[in-house]
Amino acid sequence: MNYKYSFLSKSGIALYNNCLKSENGGCPFAFKMKYILDIPPSQSKSSNKGSALHELFDKFFDMVKIDDGELYFPFVVDDNLKKDFNIFLSYETDRFEYLKSIERLDVYQPVVRERMFNNNRLGIHGIVDRIDKTSEDKYILYDYKSGVYEHQNKWGLRNELAFYHLCVGSEYDLIEWRGLLTAKGYMYKTIPNEKVLDKVSELVDDTWSNIKMGKFEMTKNKMSCSYCGWKYKCPRWSIQIS
Numbered sequence: 231m232n233y234k235y236s237f238l239s240k241s242g243i244a245l246y247n248n249c250l251k252s253e254n255g256g257c258p259f260a261f262k263m264k265y266i267l268d269i270p271p272s273q274s275k276s277s278n279k280g281s282a283l284h285e286l287f288d289k290f291f292d293m294v295k296i297d298d299g300e301l302y303f304p305f306v307v308d309d310n311l312k313k314d315f316n317i318f319l320s321y322e323t324d325r326f327e328y329l330k331s332i333e334r335l336d337v338y339q340p341v342v343r344e345r346m347f348n349n350n351r352l353g354i355h356g357i358v359d360r361i362d363k364t365s366e367d368k369y370i371l372y373d374y375k376s377g378v379y380e381h382q383n384k385w386g387l388r389n390e391l392a393f394y395h396l397c398v399g400s401e402y403d404l405i406e407w408r409g410l411l412t413a414k415g416y417m418y419k420t421i422p423n424e425k426v427l428d429k430v431s432e433l434v435d436d437t438w439s440n441i442k443m444g445k446f447e448m449t450k451n452k453m454s455c456s457y458c459g460w461k462y463k464c465p466r467w468s469i470q471i472s
């Protein structure tokens with residue numbers, strides 16, 4: 231395997247949780263723990279917070295009302311999530327004001343929220359956080375990030391967005407990738423990059439080849455382990471603890 235690309239993204243392993251049918255690279259050993267040994271993942275504090283934020287952002291779009299050209303959101307936010315939510319809200323308010331100014335509030339609601347997409351050719355699938363339609367009737371792919379790690383690793387986030395792009399395929403004509411890093415109050419934006427898409431496809435193919443040959447090596451990149459649900463059952467880490 232070409233380990234240069236063995237680390238798809240910080241949540242390469244989180245995607246294992248979501249990818250019930252197949253894997254997206256990262257760590258073949260995690261694949262073995264999940265699908266062959268049938269070991270359930272542990273929930274960490276950060277993954278619980280991430281799930282709560284995803285639910286909150288989704289609830290926002292169910293509850294938000296546009297009345298008389300103003301935005302209303304009639305619900306209370308848990309204190310633990312307020313900081314991240316306020317960053318999201320500030321971004322949404324700016325987006326609302328912009329669309330109002332150009333009279334395109336019809337595209338305010340995302341066209342996709344928390345939806346599973348499949349790419350049968352590559353043998354991958356993933357839950358896409360969100361796709362927006364732009365005022366020019368094109369599409370933007372989003373990923374929400376509540377951890378701090380991604381801020382230092384745009385490369386990993388970009389690859390993760392590429393992975394989701396590959397899952398979406400041609401259903402939406404994506405013209406931009408965005409990662410909303412709520413812990414840092416930062417929006418990472420980039421345009422889809424063919425070279426990155428090719429590299430991620432190559433990684434997926436490599437990982438599948440290894441799995442099919444029964445090679446379940448641990449990823450060489452320990453950063454992948456940060457968010458792995460199997461970390462506390464993995465020999466790499468249990469050896470260090472004992």
Ligand code: SF4
Nearest residue numbers: 257448455458461464
């Ligand atoms: S902790 Fe690291 S090496 Fe172990 S299964 Fe998870 S990603 Fe792989």
